[in-house]
Amino acid sequence: MKTLLKVLVATLLVLLAALLAILANATVELTKGGVYSKVYLPIVVGEIKWNAAGSVQASEPAISGLQGPVIVKNALTLQLTAWCQDKRITQELTLAAANVQLDCQGRQYHYQLAGSPLSINAEIATPAAVAVISDLEGNIAFFEHWARSSGVTDANGDWQFGNGQLIVLGDAVDRGRQVYDLLWRLYQLAQQAQQQGGQLLLLHGNHEQYVMRGLVDRVETEHFWAIEQLMPYEQSFAVNTVLGGWLRQQPIIARMGNYLFTHGGISPQVLASGLTVTQLNERYHTTLKQTNEQVTEADYALFYGSKGLSQFRALLAESNDGVSGGDWQEAHLQQVLAHFNVNALVIGHTPVAKPTALYDGRLMAVEAEQTSSALMISDGEAKFTDVGMVKTRFSEQQPQYRAFQLLSPADWRALTANKQHLNDLNQAKSFFNRDRTADGS
Numbered sequence: 001m002k003t004l005l006k007v008l009v010a011t012l013l014v015l016l017a018a019l020l021a022i023l024a025n026a027t028v029e030l031t032k033g034g035v036y037s038k039v040y041l042p043i044v045v046g047e048i049k050w051n052a053a054g055s056v057q058a059s060e061p062a063i064s065g066l067q068g069p070v071i072v073k074n075a076l077t078l079q080l081t082a083w084c085q086d087k088r089i090t091q092e093l094t095l096a097a098a099n100v101q102l103d104c105q106g107r108q109y110h111y112q113l114a115g116s117p118l119s120i121n122a123e124i125a126t127p128a129a130v131a132v133i134s135d136l137e138g139n140i141a142f143f144e145h146w147a148r149s150s151g152v153t154d155a156n157g158d159w160q161f162g163n164g165q166l167i168v169l170g171d172a173v174d175r176g177r178q179v180y181d182l183l184w185r186l187y188q189l190a191q192q193a194q195q196q197g198g199q200l201l202l203l204h205g206n207h208e209q210y211v212m213r214g215l216v217d218r219v220e221t222e223h224f225w226a227i228e229q230l231m232p233y234e235q236s237f238a239v240n241t242v243l244g245g246w247l248r249q250q251p252i253i254a255r256m257g258n259y260l261f262t263h264g265g266i267s268p269q270v271l272a273s274g275l276t277v278t279q280l281n282e283r284y285h286t287t288l289k290q291t292n293e294q295v296t297e298a299d300y301a302l303f304y305g306s307k308g309l310s311q312f313r314a315l316l317a318e319s320n321d322g323v324s325g326g327d328w329q330e331a332h333l334q335q336v337l338a339h340f341n342v343n344a345l346v347i348g349h350t351p352v353a354k355p356t357a358l359y360d361g362r363l364m365a366v367e368a369e370q371t372s373s374a375l376m377i378s379d380g381e382a383k384f385t386d387v388g389m390v391k392t393r394f395s396e397q398q399p400q401y402r403a404f405q406l407l408s409p410a411d412w413r414a415l416t417a418n419k420q421h422l423n424d425l426n427q428a429k430s431f432f433n434r435d436r437t438a439d440g441s
Contacts, residue, residue, distance in 0.1 A: 022042060025404075027039070028052075029052075030059060031396055032397070032400065034062055036414040037221050037396070039415060054422060055414045062086055063083060067223060068081065069082035069089070069102060070230055070231065071100070071243075072240055078095060078097055078113075079091075079092060089104070098113055100113065114246075118191065123278065124256050127165045129376070130166075130376070131152050132346060134367045136172045136391075137172070137173070138177060138220070139182070143182060144157065152166055153189070162196055166189070168186065170202075170205020172202055174207040175219075179223055202250045203252060203261060204252045204310060205264070208247065232424070252280065252309050253277050253309055255340060259342060259344050259345075259382070260337075260340050260346065263347065263348050264310050265345070266340075267307040277340065283303075284302075305434065305435045306436045315329055315333065315363060337362060347367075348367040350365070351368055355367070369393055372387055372389055
């Protein structure tokens with residue numbers, strides 16, 4: 001027994017020595033603002049990239065710019081909270097507050113609050129003009145340039161599209177660092193649009209669904225850390241927040257004149273439901289009030305699954321499970337257009353080499369990871385125009401690297417996931433993986 005104990009102790013000491021040797025030569029990667037991103041662990045044949053973002057840790061954080069704000073509606077007041085550089089900002093506002101001002105690092109931020117929920121109309125028979133953009137992922141710089149170049153906003157950034165319709169075709173969130181900047185911008189423009197008889201719709205893509213239901217592993221590291229200092233990330237999109245409430249008003253499918261819009265596409269399964277645009281949106285909005293466990297299999301298939309409105313990709317794929325014979329995409333597309341009584345379907349989600357019209361203009365694919373094109377529809381005619389700026393996906397431009405510090409508690413904590421975060425994340429993954437294995441989309 002003593003011999004066995006000695007062997008176990010010796011083995012543990014060897015493993016501990018090996019671990020300390022690895023960590024003594026490890027490299028820590030932090031964001032520009034000092035948030036742990038990765039720990040590079042050297043091994044015999046290379047290195048292991050340990051994802052440290054789930055630890056929700058920072059080393060001397062100094063975030064550039066404002067993250068947030070999150071404004072929560074309580075019974076008697078509005079509670080505002082945001083993160084500025086290395087501290088939390090809070091304000092208490094009256095329920096009737098129409099304007100909010102924040103100061104952060106010498107810059108003033110202004111927000112206009114709608115006095116009542118904005119009106120949403122997902123079906124307009126004869127829109128004057130429609131501007132379409134998709135998969136912004138917090139890229140506010142591209143959005144601002146695109147909006148000005150497309151005539152949606154003027155030189156001051158104000159709405160000048162009159163009674164036109166701006167369709168953001170999903171995935172405005174995740175991956176980028178300026179998600180809240182973009183969402184507040186869209187919210188402001190939606191108010192201006194309504195005042196002029198126009199409208200801004202943010203159709204739900206799979207990433208809007210992710211953040212509302214707690215699947216937060218696609219959130220950019222520094223942005224995630226900052227919001228987590230205020231509250232759990234998914235709670236920042238709760239129904240009692242200004243942006244969360246507005247987001248839950250938005251449709252998952254829309255029809256503007258002879259054009260049908262949705263993030264992913266219309267699968268044979270969705271088509272077989274026989275539901276109209278109005279019926280699909282009403283049924284979808286019911287699920288937004290339900291927990292993950294309460295969403296039925298039928299509703300999951302329509303709205304959240306791999307063949308649901310936010311996830312379906314096969315219209316741009318070479319083959320499709322369950323459909324055989326000939327060019328099934330074109331035949332299916334014709335059935336979709338006939339059912340919804342439109343001339344064309346407009347989708348995002350699945351990247352193409354460049355935004356393009358397929359099947360003689362009956363399918364418009366508008367998502368490309370690097371594109372300078374914009375889709376504009378005027379008097380029922382659709383065309384792609386060049387806006388002179390390429391949309392790119394966010395990447396950290398100024399990461400910090402340093403040696404792992406064995407005596408730093410923060411460095412050690414960076415190797416462990418936040419337990420509550422990990423538990424919530426695993427529950428969300430279970431929901432979104434009901435009918436498939438996650439593909440990282």
